[in-house]
Amino acid sequence: MKKWTIGVDVGGTEIKFGLFGDSLKEKWFIPTNVSEHGSHILPEIAETIVDKCRIFGVDITNLAGVGMGLPGPVPDGNMVRGCVNLGWSNVAAARxxxxxxxxxxxxxxxxxxxRAANDANVAALGEMWLGGGKSCKSLIMVTLGTGVGGGVVIDGRIYNGASGCAGEIGHIICVDEKDITGNCSCGNRGCLEQIASATGIVKYARHYLDETDIPSVLRELLREKGNISTKDVFDAGKNGDEAAEQIIDTVTKYLGRALAGISAVINPECILIGGGVSAAGEYLREKVAHHFREQAFSELKNTPVRLAVLGNEAGIFGAAYMMISERMREDSIL
Known part of the structure; x- marks a missing residue:
């Protein structure tokens, strides 16, 4: 019986691995070698997998397969398009x-x-399997980091869309003109990423402080340090700082709006919030849930809004589960 599965999560700076049997047996990482247009990445992934398999006594007779999350659109489980931070363009990564x-x-x-899939979609699948969405088969996950990403899982499977771009939650245009600062990295204006990413929150906070004269600890931090962080904004909000609370209320209003819109199309069992900004915890979750309920279709208002729990390991869990679930479907047919 093929009992072993390997999950791989490829990032721009490091590649994470997980060896799974009945559970996660071993995890490790290697640096991402992006030299020569990323031509060394797949050979180095193969090399480290072979080394670990030898250590654990895994061979072709008991290896069920390898799942891989990649930072780009993957419409067909194989070809990844436009991985700029890897130096890749149209690479048949799985093959x-x-x-x-x-x-x-x-x-x-x-x-x-x-099998390969987009990394955010793979993380969503991992959270569905053993994370914040463990009891659900259909969910939306939004990841709030340097940018805003996301993943969609329907009936226990990643939904990729026609060209692999499903789940680009950060590029839903939902921000009112008065709250927009500049253009999004995609070239549009009003994208969710412009206000709900870590960088977007800081930009909006500075914009808000420039437009108002409300006293705030954030103004003091700007005078002392010359800059503020997303953590500074949330810490101030948790401590009752009026300006910070207004900033966070605006950010979560737009996040709730975007999630309400997606839910009207997908009708998920739950919504998950992950990424570095989710370290703000229950304070963030409660505000997003509040604004979601305000703006969601009446039959969807009770959709649970939860925090993702697997953190940086969600990718390896989801990548492995792609292969585990495929094997389960094959066994059920047989």
Whole structure:
């Protein structure tokens, strides 16, 4: 019986791995080698997988496959398009990794299944399997970090969309003109990412402070340090700072608006909030849930809004689960 599965989460600075049997047995990482247009990335992934398999006694007879999360659109489980931070353009990542592993194990590529998907979608799948969405089969996950990403899982499977771009929650245009600062990185104006990402929150906070004269500890921090962070904004809000509370209320209003709109299309069992900004915890979750309920369709207002719980490991869990769930479906057919 093929009991082992490997999950891989490829990032711009490091690549995380998880070896799964009945549970997570081993996790490790290697730096992402983006030299020469990322041509070394897949060979180095294959090399470290082979090394770990030898250590744990895993061979072709008991390896069910490798799942891989990649920072770009993956419409078909294989070809990734436009991974700018890896130096990739139109790379058949799953097929190439399967061929590299087959060479190392002296077998045919079809003997080692490899599937790839967008990293945010994979993280959402991991949270569905063993994280904040464990009791759900259909969910939306929004990740608040340097940018705003997201993933959509329907009936236990990632929904990629026609070209692999489903889940680009950060580029939903939902911000009123009065609260927009500049253009989004995508070139549009009014994207959720402009106000709900870590960088967007800071930009909006500075904009708000410039437009008002409300006393705030944030003004003092700007005078002392010359800058503020997202954590500064949330810490001030938790301590009752009026300006910070107004800033956070505006940010979460737009986040609630975007999630209400997605929910009207997807009708998920739950909504998850992840990414670095989610470290603000229950304070953030409660405000997003409040604004979601205010703006959601009447039959959807009770959709649970939860925090993601797997953190940086969500990707390896979701990548592994792609293969585990595929094996389960095959077993059920047999």
């Amino acid at each position: 190439e990794l399967s061929e590299l592993l087959a060479g190392a194990f002296s077998c045919q590529p079809e003997d080692i299944p490899v």
